[in-house]
Amino acid sequence: MKDFYHFKEVEEKWQQRWEAEGVFKAEDDSDKEKYYVLEMFPYPSGNLHMGHVRVYSIGDVIARYKKMQGFNVLHPMGWDAFGLPAENAAIQHGIHPAEWTWSNIDIMRKQLKRLGISYDWDREVNTAAPDYYKWTQWFFLQMYKKGLAYKKKSAVNWCPDCETVLANEQVIYNRCERCDAEVEEKELEQWFFRITEYAERLLKDHDLLENWPEKVKIMQKNWIGRSEGLRIKFPVKDSDQVIEVFTTRPDTIYGATYMVLAPEHPLVEKFIKGTEKEEEVNNFIKEVRKQKEMERTSPESEKQGIFTGAYAVNPMTGEDIPIMIANYVLMGYGTGAIMAVPAHDQRDMDFALKYDLPIKVVIQPAGQEGTLTVEDLEGEAYTEDGVLVNSGDYNGLTVAEAFEKMAEDMEEKGIGRREVNYRLRDWLISRQRYWGTPIPIIYCDQCGIVPVPEEDLPVVLPETLDFQPGGKLSLAQVEDFVNTECPICGAKAKREADTMDTFVDSSWYFLRYVDPHNEELPFTKEAADKWFPVDQYIGGIEHAILHLLYARFFTKVIADLDMTDEVEPFRNWLAQGMVLKDGAKMSKSKGNVVDPNEIIDKYGADTARLFILFAAPPEKDLEWSDAGVEGAERFLNRVWRLVAENITELRGKAVQKIDMAALGKPEKELYQQLNVCIKRVTGDLETRMNFNTAISAIMELSNAAYHYLNVTKEADNELLKVVVDNMLLLLSPFAPHMTAELWEHLGHEGFIHEQAWPGYEEEALKQDELTIVVQINGKVRDRVEVSAGIDEAGLREVVLAREKVQEHVVGKEIIKFIVIPKKLVNIVVK
């Protein structure tokens, strides 16, 4: 055999054999316990990048480890294939989006196979294929039936560059998440999913996700933004109108000295129509509407407002309070109107000071009732806990008590009622783009909105597309597509020309893998019961809100359709860190991109995988280092040579149980190190997911084996074989090709990845001799070798007899003698 790891031939050989023998197929009819490991599927951009190499390497280690542990492993791969880049390529280069996408998929599939990832390629899914998006459309129809998909006209976010609307989740600092263009507001009629109906469950079921990063749960929680409060009616003076507000602080209502409506509030017009204020107020509203959402919603920007001329009545105090309009109140949250309590809300305070509105203190720090005045506040609202004052019968109650009492009283009087509000909005899914799943809806003049009958699915994207390079792609321009017949009355009708947000496609793909070829259903309940949920999901934290919230929502909807009993798709999620170069994210514009293809050409897949797993724990960012890659290569070659240089001694012999009693001292130590290594690697893979320390443990074992061969004239070849065999088994999830080849060279039958994961012998971990650290007053002064069975008195005797200990102890009083069994003693002297 060669004296170095010639990765080119070896890696190709094993990839071909794995494929030819179909060794990574998940078995639908196995009795073995299932394990479903999934990495987020990629968008087929045409190029694998290092982030992909990282996430798929992590997934592969888990998949191969679980397989060796005896699980029936489902480890599938697919393509998130709809999306804008395909259209942009079409516009720029005149290539059809499908052609562009399909050829990218071919390229990336080859790249993944070159990495040797253990996928069951028979289950490959492609969200842009009709046999997949048929079921995306089917889910849309189920949701339409349940009222979870609906159409409404509302102010939506419009990206002028992408020429489409965006979901709230896709707008970051008022910019398009994709192209960074500034988002505009448009009034459009669009399709929504009623995700708000699931807000409570999405929050509550975080409890089921024990192995999610806490940070991500908090991000989702903030995004959902639950707040408990009261909806309170404020009658308008000299009118039969009523303004409803939502507040989380009903306890401060006695301090409500004015009200504010959002400029878009429908009542505004009624208040000002025909009054002397009309023109002034309308001008103000026009000004505010010109402001960007960003300006309006930043706490730093100046609050602007105007008096409407109308008054409301505070329902608790009976006082008249002015009704204002201001830019800091948003129509989209709560009722679009607030009661303003300047003494106890900083925003209201800022506004009240600017427009000279009254301020009334109604909460005081506990124990200091009656001492806090408006002057004391000095423009800072008091928002801490406290006790009510100036609040009639409620004086003396705490904030929490007052909340309860007021809620009860107001509900009784019909002034208000308890309400929970969410920051989460419904999910806007319409996109004015071509390359997406068509929304299966038909508009008929007679029958209105008509869902496409299920038997007519899929609504196929028309392939022949007449587009001009530089122009925009849209289904609306394809007349054969748009013009159709009403499924109910047969009259001429028009199809919906918008497609769905691609996040819809990726919100259920993990369920298609369980039954990927089903033509009757997206999947059977039987298949879902067998495989679902995903036991371990792996992917980037950038999807913390978008994809992961939507996927959780879809899973709950699907559970409500009784297609699965599982309400959470990903019980465990490993959020892997980014791959950096020179401290920055790799990007073309920075010119710091490392191309996986070049790395695999130069070092091979096993080396690339080993480095990327070794350089940092998976959840942390990883700094790319060419020197580090060479280190990984060196280690693999060290293992290769350990086998190659001793191949005649190691080949063919049956692995026998080692008789520890017969081992000499260096042999016993080596055998012990093997068992320690097995224990550490298993623990690192099983519970900690720390691949870097698992690899370092294997490196230590390899070093120990070399050291043993160096110091021993007559090596114990049986022991050496056991060590090498097990080392290869432990290393095989990380470096599958090289270990497969060595396994074969050693004369074993069968694939290495189909062997049982090694277990360790508890007996072999035990040491006869221990090194005990001796501290005096907490400082390490000596080390002693003692037999493992020594008792405390014996240990004390040995330790005190030591010369170095004597030096520090003589003439002093021993106050304490602390013994930490098998590790350390600490002698406290004075």
Add this chain to the structure above:
RNA sequence: GCGAAGGUGGCGGAAUUGGCAGACGCGCUAGACUUAGGAUCUAGUGGGUAUUCCCGUGCGGGUUCGACUCCCGCCUUUCGCACCA
């Protein structure tokens, strides 16, 4: 401003339950082998002129026989949220 996670040698990182700080790797130094070495092997490698001593895990306190680890205060980096009533 609010919330979360970090800060350990020249570098990436380790220390799993409060018990030897720096495992493993990179880099570096010296040596061996060699026509050659950017291959391989051996030894060394936190700092302080140091085999025995002292100092050392962002800074300052504290708890403890003992603290990278726990507590209090501060500095700093990264990420998330940010007029949500």
